[in-house]
Amino acid sequence: MKHGLLLLTLLASLCSSPARSTPTGTPSADRAIEAKITALMARMTLTEKVGQLNFPSYAFPREPQLEAVRQGRIGGLLNVVNPAHVKDFEAVIQASRLKIPLLFAIDAIHSFHIAFPTPIAWAATWRPELAESAAEAIALETAQTGVNLTFAPMIDISRDPRWGRVIEGAGEDPMLGAAFAAARVRGYRKGGLATSAKHFVGYGAPEGGRDYNGAQISAPELFDRYIPPFQAAIEAGSETVMASFNTVNGVPVTANRRLITDVLKTRLGFDGLVMSDFAAIMELKNHGVAADLADAARRALHAGIDLDMESKAYDRHLEAAVKAGKVPMSEVDAAVRRVLRVKYRMGLFEDSPGGVRKIPAKMDEETVRKRARAVALESFVLLKNNGATLPITKESGTVALIGAAALATKDHSWYGPAALEKPRTETLLDALKARIGNRQTLLFSEAFADACGQAFKDKEHALATARAADVVVLIVAEDCTVSGEGVSRADLTLSGVQQEMLDALATVGKPIALVVETGRPLALSAANDEVASMLIAWHPGTEGRTALADVLVGETAPSGKLPMTFPRSVGQIPISYSDLPTSRPPTGDRFTTGYVDEKPTPLYPFGHGLSYTTFAYSGLKVSAPGVRPNGKIEVRVDVKNTGLRAGQEVVQLYTRQTVASRSRPMRELKAFEKIALEPGEQRTVRFLLKASDLGYHDEDGNKVVEAGPIRVFAGGSSTAELETGFEITD
Numbered sequence: 001m002k003h004g005l006l007l008l009t010l011l012a013s014l015c016s017s018p019a020r021s022t023p024t025g026t027p028s029a030d031r032a033i034e035a036k037i038t039a040l041m042a043r044m045t046l047t048e049k050v051g052q053l054n055f056p057s058y059a060f061p062r063e064p065q066l067e068a069v070r071q072g073r074i075g076g077l078l079n080v081v082n083p084a085h086v087k088d089f090e091a092v093i094q095a096s097r098l099k100i101p102l103l104f105a106i107d108a109i110h111s112f113h114i115a116f117p118t119p120i121a122w123a124a125t126w127r128p129e130l131a132e133s134a135a136e137a138i139a140l141e142t143a144q145t146g147v148n149l150t151f152a153p154m155i156d157i158s159r160d161p162r163w164g165r166v167i168e169g170a171g172e173d174p175m176l177g178a179a180f181a182a183a184r185v186r187g188y189r190k191g192g193l194a195t196s197a198k199h200f201v202g203y204g205a206p207e208g209g210r211d212y213n214g215a216q217i218s219a220p221e222l223f224d225r226y227i228p229p230f231q232a233a234i235e236a237g238s239e240t241v242m243a244s245f246n247t248v249n250g251v252p253v254t255a256n257r258r259l260i261t262d263v264l265k266t267r268l269g270f271d272g273l274v275m276s277d278f279a280a281i282m283e284l285k286n287h288g289v290a291a292d293l294a295d296a297a298r299r300a301l302h303a304g305i306d307l308d309m310e311s312k313a314y315d316r317h318l319e320a321a322v323k324a325g326k327v328p329m330s331e332v333d334a335a336v337r338r339v340l341r342v343k344y345r346m347g348l349f350e351d352s353p354g355g356v357r358k359i360p361a362k363m364d365e366e367t368v369r370k371r372a373r374a375v376a377l378e379s380f381v382l383l384k385n386n387g388a389t390l391p392i393t394k395e396s397g398t399v400a401l402i403g404a405a406a407l408a409t410k411d412h413s414w415y416g417p418a419a420l421e422k423p424r425t426e427t428l429l430d431a432l433k434a435r436i437g438n439r440q441t442l443l444f445s446e447a448f449a450d451a452c453g454q455a456f457k458d459k460e461h462a463l464a465t466a467r468a469a470d471v472v473v474l475i476v477a478e479d480c481t482v483s484g485e486g487v488s489r490a491d492l493t494l495s496g497v498q499q500e501m502l503d504a505l506a507t508v509g510k511p512i513a514l515v516v517e518t519g520r521p522l523a524l525s526a527a528n529d530e531v532a533s534m535l536i537a538w539h540p541g542t543e544g545r546t547a548l549a550d551v552l553v554g555e556t557a558p559s560g561k562l563p564m565t566f567p568r569s570v571g572q573i574p575i576s577y578s579d580l581p582t583s584r585p586p587t588g589d590r591f592t593t594g595y596v597d598e599k600p601t602p603l604y605p606f607g608h609g610l611s612y613t614t615f616a617y618s619g620l621k622v623s624a625p626g627v628r629p630n631g632k633i634e635v636r637v638d639v640k641n642t643g644l645r646a647g648q649e650v651v652q653l654y655t656r657q658t659v660a661s662r663s664r665p666m667r668e669l670k671a672f673e674k675i676a677l678e679p680g681e682q683r684t685v686r687f688l689l690k691a692s693d694l695g696y697h698d699e700d701g702n703k704v705v706e707a708g709p710i711r712v713f714a715g716g717s718s719t720a721e722l723e724t725g726f727e728i729t730d
Helices: 001-014 027-043 048-053 063-070 084-094 117-123 130-145 164-168 174-190 219-226 227-236 257-267 293-305 313-323 329-345 367-379 430-437 457-467 496-506 524-532 544-552
Strands: 076-078 103-106 194-200 240-243 274-275 381-385 399-402 442-445 471-477 511-516 533-536 616-620 632-641 645-657 668-677 682-690 708-715 722-728
Touching: 001 457, 001 511, 027 329, 048 227, 048 313, 048 329, 063 084, 117 130, 117 164, 117 367, 117 457, 117 708, 130 174, 130 367, 174 194, 174 227, 194 227, 194 257, 219 227, 227 240, 227 645, 257 274, 257 293, 274 329, 293 329, 313 329, 367 544, 399 430, 399 457, 430 544, 442 457, 457 496, 471 496, 496 511, 496 524, 511 524, 511 544, 616 645, 616 708, 616 722, 632 645, 632 708, 632 722, 645 682, 668 682
Parallel strands: 076 103, 194 240, 240 274, 399 442, 399 471, 471 511, 511 533
Antiparallel strands: 381 533, 616 632, 632 682, 645 668, 645 708, 708 722
16 A cells, blocks of 8 residues: 555544543533633634734834734734733733634743753653753743743654754654653743754654655554654643654645544544744745645645645735635634634633643753753763773873863853843853862864854864873864754765864874764764774753763763764665664675665664763563563563773663564564662562553554564663563453
8 A cells, every 4th residue: 555545544433442531620621611702702803813823933123913913813922032022912812802812932942041952952861851840941931921831842752863944853753752752841831931852753754864754654653652752742642743854655734634634643642732943834835835825825725734834825814814705714613713712721811721821930040950960971872892991090091172062161052032141151162271270281172163063273283282192182063054944964074174173183003082072973983993092072051061061081980871873874774773684684695674874873872871880781571471461570680890990871662573463573662760779789570561562553553463583682882682572462
């Protein structure tokens, strides 16, 4: 069956699939909300109803928008971050006929004032509770302005690091992605912001890794890989979902009723509002599925897009379309009901049955900084450490710190009001000086003219500095303009002249510790061959360089693990630990899966990450030889710190169904826990697996749990070798 036809079969499975509703509070409060909505809608004119679906960007001069709000023609605004301006709009609302409150939304993704590490780094901690803490702190800062909604979390799953927006998500794995999606939703909501889980669905799977490009996704892959984070976000209480820009199997999601209404709203039971992405309704013309803006508005509303962000298509055309009989009034009413439901649930109305929204007390800056630093400390991933080059100790001798990034304070964040000053940020050079400057010699050379190494400042000085040292710490950074939306890359090697600098330093003959600031996995094979140690620092935020210095000198041991596979070369992409097997597994023989010019394995696998100590796994056992499809089974494994210092380890559990009706992934992450162990300490870690979580979806989108053998693997990465197994029985 071709991909374009696969989703057609989903309708047949909807009735047999249990719907999941968004947690909203007590049933009595929900009934009261629906009654209030019914009464309010009975008083609304068609113009006011359409106005609730209009979600433009804040514009200057603002008088026309103030008047539009007074007339009931705007339901929400994005990018209003000045508290005084928010109050101006709220005053106009009180002067309007129905006094319906506005949504005020911004992209508070990983920062407002204090920048946390970027979300891919949150996932590298493998501690969802840290992500929840981070999201709460960001929300608390943001909510003080009057903003009540964030366009976060981004929970797209992606196996292609060429796509620049991997920086905003949790990587390649649906189980890890779902855990962080739920945690981020809980955190933002705890801090006073409603959330928008984005982008539903498949935006992280563009062909070629090119942003906005189409995706081809089968029904099994859709439900097994891409849906789980959205299901988790909905169950955690996300009030809104944002539809993706792209096409899935040739149909733009913004006009895809099967995905938005049948799957998201009906099958997943999402009863909040669905918004378009920025100007996405207007872009249906570019997709070639809408003749004009009026046609685009009709198609988007019919698909189930409740809120039109910035296209102004609903504002300009829906009222006339309803009057002309081209758009059913029932579709407008359904969308309005969802928008009002969310506003009531958020407590924006003065008579909200669940209580009126109160802005939480502001968190003091030092507490926010501590949270940001805690995330950074656990996000750094030590990929290799030959000769125990790290940490830097007194025995390391003279240290050469090389790279203009050691002077940088950039944190890839978006700042709120213009009056909000950038927070103080310690450079890596200053942080290292404070830690080792009094006990040993620290030399420094910028080497590059800019933090991202686009050109040299003084290559020879950098080489001379390296020759005068016993160990070299080279810090490099991905080009600052190529992480985020709209910045896909075809080349994932070090940007600018940074690899050239590393090549030259390698000839000096001193051990090199390479520190890489990046927003995505890079193809670092050449660099990997030349260095003794390599540490991925991501983009670590306001407290990030301070935390990085702590790790480099050993005050804290690195404990991060990769949330995405690092490829050897771009030609391997997409590459994932959970790829399907083939009829001819790679053996090196010509007629097997692989490349003639590259190894088939990644440079560093999903889940990989070293510490300054070592861990040993043993005693992997299951509680029974078999389990029924509706049963549970316990898996336990012993983990021991076999090194000389304390450390944290992410204990990872993977499974593989070796025989099934369809080919199953080589491995799938099913459980994980981060534990701390003192030297010589051993702990038994227990995981409870549900047999139902070991199933898959078939081509009709139905969940299948088949009887058969299940292999279980435990260890510190997706290549874990400790193995046992059990049977799912009939």
